[in-house]
Amino acid sequence: MASRSSRHSSSDEFSVQTIPSKTNYRNRVNSLSQYLYDPNDGTILGCTPKRICKLIIFYTVFYLFLVFFTLALGGICYQVLDWNEPKVIGPDSILGGKPGLSFRPQPDSQSTFIHYKKGDGPSTRPYIDHIESLIQFYENENQQGENIIGCETINTRRDLRKKVCRFDLINLGGNCVKQQNYGYDDGIPCVLLKLNKVFNWEPEQYDNGTVPEEILDHYKKYSITVTCDGELPADRENMGPLAYYPPNGFAFKYFPYLNQQGYRSPLVFVQFENPANGILFMVTCKAWAKNIIHNSLQQIGQIHFEILID
Incomplete structure (x- = not known):
């Protein structure tokens, strides 16, 4: 119970x-x-x-x-504050006078490897398009305005700092052009080099007797000389002869960069005129001026890339 x-x-x-x-x-x-x-x-x-x-x-x-x-x-x-002028500029700052080089084509920003098959449209198209995407900003219709002046006759520095010099694509020669797909279809590729913008930075000339041996044969006053070379003796042999357009590099008249309206950085094409096929070679390109330093670890004043043409 x-x-x-x-x-x-x-x-x-x-x-x-x-x-x-x-x-x-x-x-x-x-x-x-x-x-x-x-x-x-x-x-x-x-x-x-x-x-x-x-x-x-x-x-x-x-x-x-x-x-x-x-x-x-x-x-x-x-x-x-002046919104057109950065204030945080010091000797150890990236903005403090340490210009670097950049290159195209680089469709993948995480890779410095240029690899394609000669005459193969699908493999060359990304490289051609990446170069063309920058070149189109230098077309005549995109370089018009009161702030842009013609500097064809200027071979030294210019006094009108607030104005900008028009960069004429004719300076890049007749071999590295869109009509020839910048040489990629023929296995003689062109690589486009550009000096990165540094606010109010101006290149300095070498003093008499201080021109480095690497550029002694083709150094010209009022120009930032550009050189490309293989990193190893085998690379130098496999990459073959080179041609530069324009041959004197980046002219002083395009500097300084002051955030001017319509400013275009000067360009240089380096063309590999007879590279070996089926062999990878490594290339380092450098810009030369008295106040440009070269640092391979931080890629200051120079740029590295690799090329393999099948």
Whole structure:
């Protein structure tokens, strides 16, 4: 009898726990309604109207202060800073006078490997398109405006620093052109070199007797000489002879870069005139001026890439 009574009692407890009564539900609804608005105390969400008014006034003043404080800081920065001229420039800064080289074609920014099959359109097309995507910005219709001047007759530095010299694509010669697919179909590829922009940086000439031996034979005043060479003796042999367009490199007249409207960096094409097929060779290209340093680890003043033509 005791066991039956015990089982009956536990069953009643289970039913009470699992099935809430209507009274409990009604009490919860009443508690929520009273919290939202209590007619006895006149409170809304547990706060009196007087307290609610104080909170509204406090947060209104607080956020107005934040808005005006932010606007004041922005106004100070706008008056002090020149948006066309960077201020964080130091001797150890990338902006402090350490120009580097970049090259195209480089369809994959994570790779320096140029690999294609001679005469094979699908394998050469990415390289041709990547060069052309930059060249199109140098077309005549994209270099028009009052700020752009013709500098064909200038062979030294220029005085009009706020103006920019138009870079004429004729300087890149007649071999490395779109009509010939920049030499890739014929297995004599052209690689486009560009000196990275450094604000207010100007190249310096070598003093008499200080011209490095590597460029002694083809150094010209008022030009940043460009050279490319194989990293190993086998690379030099396999890459064959080279041609540069323009032959004197980057002319001084295109510097300095001051964030001028319409500015175009000067370009240089290096063409591999008779490279070996089926053999990988590694190339390092350098820009030469008195104030350009060469660092192979950080790729300052030079650039490295590899070429394999099947």
